Amino acid sequence: MISSSLQDLSEEENALKHIKKQNEETVREIEMASLTSNKPRNFGAYSHYATPCTRTHQIGALFLIVSTFFLTRLFDQWFSESNSVTPVIDLRRSSSSYGITTYNGILRWPERGYGSHLSLKIYVYDENEIDGLKELLYGRDGSVKTTACLKGQWGSQVKIHKLLLESKFRTIKKDEADLFFVPAYVKCVRMLGGLNDKEINQTYVKVLSQMPYFRRSGGRDHIFVFPSGAGAHLFRSWSTFINRSIILTPEADRTDKKDTTAFNTWKDIIIPGNVDDAMTKNGQPDVQPLPLSKRKYLANYLGRAQGKAGRLKLIELSKQYPDKLECPDLKFSGTEKFGRTTYFEHLRNAKFCLAPRGESSWTLRFYESFFVECVPVLLSDHAELPFQNVIDYAQVSIKWPSTRIGAEFLDYLASISDKDIEGMIARGRKIRCLFVYGPDSAPCSAVKGILWELQRKVRHFQQSTETFWLHNGSFVNRELVQFSSWRPPMPLP
Numbered sequence: 198m199i200s201s202s203l204q205d206l207s208e209e210e211n212a213l214k215h216i217k218k219q220n221e222e223t224v225r226e227i228e229m230a231s232l233t234s235n236k237p238r239n240f241g242a243y244s245h246y247a248t249p250c251t252r253t254h255q256i257g258a259l260f261l262i263v264s265t266f267f268l269t270r271l272f273d274q275w276f277s278e279s280n281s282v283t284p285v286i287d288l289r290r291s292s293s294s295y296g297i298t299t300y301n302g303i304l305r306w307p308e309r310g311y312g313s314h315l316s317l318k319i320y321v322y323d324e325n326e327i328d329g330l331k332e333l334l335y336g337r338d339g340s341v342k343t344t345a346c347l348k349g350q351w352g353s354q355v356k357i358h359k360l361l362l363e364s365k366f367r368t369i370k371k372d373e374a375d376l377f378f379v380p381a382y383v384k385c386v387r388m389l390g391g392l393n394d395k396e397i398n399q400t401y402v403k404v405l406s407q408m409p410y411f412r413r414s415g416g417r418d419h420i421f422v423f424p425s426g427a428g429a430h431l432f433r434s435w436s437t438f439i440n441r442s443i444i445l446t447p448e449a450d451r452t453d454k455k456d457t458t459a460f461n462t463w464k465d466i467i468i469p470g471n472v473d474d475a476m477t478k479n480g481q482p483d484v485q486p487l488p489l490s491k492r493k494y495l496a497n498y499l500g501r502a503q504g505k506a507g508r509l510k511l512i513e514l515s516k517q518y519p520d521k522l523e524c525p526d527l528k529f530s531g532t533e534k535f536g537r538t539t540y541f542e543h544l545r546n547a548k549f550c551l552a553p554r555g556e557s558s559w560t561l562r563f564y565e566s567f568f569v570e571c572v573p574v575l576l577s578d579h580a581e582l583p584f585q586n587v588i589d590y591a592q593v594s595i596k597w598p599s600t601r602i603g604a605e606f607l608d609y610l611a612s613i614s615d616k617d618i619e620g621m622i623a624r625g626r627k628i629r630c631l632f633v634y635g636p637d638s639a640p641c642s643a644v645k646g647i648l649w650e651l652q653r654k655v656r657h658f659q660q661s662t663e664t665f666w667l668h669n670g671s672f673v674n675r676e677l678v679q680f681s682s683w684r685p686p687m688p689l690p
Contacts, residue, residue, distance in 0.1 A: 307586060310653055315637075315645075317652045319420075320374035321361050322408075329404040333381035336391020346385035350561045352471040353643075354382050354424040356634040357445065360644045364637050375655045376443070377410055377419045383432070384425045398433045405438055407685035413672065415661025416442040417464075420651070423448075424471070426557025429459035438689055441661075443654055445647065447559045449581035460581070466650045467583040469632040469643050470561040473537060476568040477633040484541035486570035489548060489615050496574070496610055497523040497547040499540060500555065500562065507553035507576050510602040521607055523547060545569035548618055549610050551576055554599060563594070567629035570622045574610070576602065584631055584646050593625040663688065 324330050335341045346355045358380040361367055368374050381401075386392050392400065405411055411419050419442045421429070428448045429435040436457070445468045449460040460467075475483040498511045515524035525543065527535050535543075544550055550566035554577035563580075566573035575596040582590055590596070597606060630641035637645045666672050672680040674687075 310586070311649055312652060315366065315648055315652060317366055317375045317648065317655055318368040318373055319361060319364070319366055319376045319378055319651075320368055320371050320410075321358070321378045322380060324380065327404050327407050329400045329407075330380070332392065332400050333383055333386065333397070333404065335382075336386045336389070337396065338391075341382070341386050341389050341391040343382075345389060346382045350470050351384045351388075351424040353447075353468060353634060354384060354422045356471065357422055357468075357644065357647070358382075360634065360636055364644070364648075366637065366648060371410055374410075375418065376651060377408075379404070379419055379421050381421070384423070384427070387431065394431075394433060397431060401432050402434065402438065402689070403686075405689055406687055409680065409683040409685070409687065412674075412683065412687050412689065413661065413664050413680060414441075414656075414659035415664070416440075417656060417661070418659060419443065420445060422446070422468075423459075424468075426555070426559060428557075435459055443651070447583075448557050449559070449579070464654065466647060466654075467581045467585075468647060469583050469634075470559065470564045471634065472561070472564050472568060472632060473541075475537065476541060476565070482568060483538060484545060484569065487545050489618060492546050492548055492571075494523045494547040495521040495607065496549040496551055497543065497571075498551040498553065499523075499525065499527060499535075499543055500553075501527055503555055505553065505555060507599045507602060508555070511551060511553060511576075514602065514604075514607070518604075518607060521611070541565075541569055545571065547571055548615075549574050549595070553577060553602075554580070564632045567593075567625045567632060570626065572618055572621050572625070583643075584650070587646070588628050588631070593621055593628060 322330060324334055331339065335343075343355055346352065358378070361378055371377075383392070383397050387394070387397060405416075408419075416439050419439070421432075421439060421442055422445045423429045423431055424445075424447065425431070426448045428446045429439065429444050432439065436459070441464070444459065444461075444465040446460065446465065447468055447470050449458065449462075449465075449467060498508070498515070500508065502508045502512055511522070512524045515522040523543065523546070525535075544562075544565060548571060550562060550569070550571040551574050552560040552563040552566070554560065558577045558579040558581070560575075560577060560580070563573045563575060563582075573594045575594060576599045578599050582588075597609075630639075631643055631646045633642055634644060635642035637648055639645065660666075663674060664672055665674070665677075674680075674683060
C-alpha cells in the first residue's frame, strides 16, 4: 500500500515538473521572438498564419509560471511530510521554546538513526513450535493462566507478546525476518510456582538449542522480555547464552545484588512499566486527576519501606512534615489493604509523586504519576528511562539526588510555582501515550516506541562464532553443513 502511494506521489510530482518546464519554454520562446524579430508586429487580417502574441498573453504566461512555482513548493512540502509515515513524539528541548515538535498536531519521531518510517519484519515463535516454550509460558503442568500474568507491573511480558502477534510488522516467514521474538512469561510463572529457578534455566537452554536462526546469529537478532527488576537474571545462564541478544526490560541496574548488570546500553531497550489498564484506557480512567488547588499534599510516597535508605528517609520526613508529605503505611493484605482505586485516589492528591528506589532502580510509580497528573520526582540515581532519544524528561519530571532527601528537598518542591507545575503536567499529558501498551496501529503507544527502537538494532548481515560463509554466499556451521540442513539440538554459540 505504501509503495503504491509513493508511486502515485512520484507520478504527480513528475507531472507538475513537466508542466513547469513547458511553461518556462513557452515564455522563453515568446521573449526571444519579441527580442530578436526585426519585423514590425502585424495584428491585421493577413497575419492569421501565426498566433498573435499580445501583452495579455505574456502576462498570462508569467502568471502560469508563478502559480506553478508555488503549487510545486506546496506539493514538495506535502510530499516530504506524507513520506514520514508514522506520527510519533519529539519532546527534545529546543533553544526557542519548550514545546513539542509537531506538524498540524501530529507528533513526530526523529529521523536520525531511525529512518523515515517503520519497515522491519519480526517473526514470533509459536508456542507449539519449540519443545519447552509452553513451559516458559504456562509452567511445567500448564496451570499458569495468561489472565493472571496480565496483572501487575509484569504484565508487559504478556502484552508485548500478544500485540506483536497482531502487529502488521509480524512475518510468518523466518527467512525474511529482521528479528525474532521469543515469548516467555517466566517472571509470572516463577511467582505463581509454575517453574523454579533451576527449571527456568534448563528450559531456556533446551529451547535455544532448537533454534537454527538463533545459532546463525549468535542470538543477536533474537528478542527476550524480562519485565521485572531482576531483568535477565531470571535466566541464570543469560551471560552464557543470550548476552548478545536484545533484551527488553524496565531495569538497567542490578549491580547492587549481582556482580554484573544484564543490561547493555548499546543493544538492549528500556521499556515502560505496566500501568494498570483502568488508568490508561481510552475515554475516562477509573480515577480522575484533581485540580492543583484541591490537592491536599505537596508530595506523597505510596509504597513499603523494604529497608531501603531512600524510602526510610521519606517516611521519617513525613512524620516531621505531615501537612506537606504523605507516606501512609500501606497494607497489602487484610481488611486495611489498599485497593486499586484507593491507591490512585491517594496518588492524585499531591502535586508531586515521589518515586524512590526499591529492590531495584526502576519504579512503576514513575509511570503511574503521569496518569493521575502529578509531577513524578525520581529519587533513584541509577534508573534508566525509555525512549530517551525522543523524550526530554527534564520537561516532564524531576530527578533529585537520593542522598539529599530532607527539609531542603521539600523546600525546593514548595518553591515551584503552580504555573510551572501545570506546564510540566501538560507536557507529560502529551507523551504519556508512550507508556500505554496499545497496538502499533495507534498513533502513539509503548509498542510503537519499542518497534522504533528495535528498528535501530536490525543487522542485515548475521554472524556468530559458530557461523561461517563460503564464496557462493552460503552459510555453514563448523562441520561445513549448510544452514538449511541444520537440525536441533544444536550446540549453542
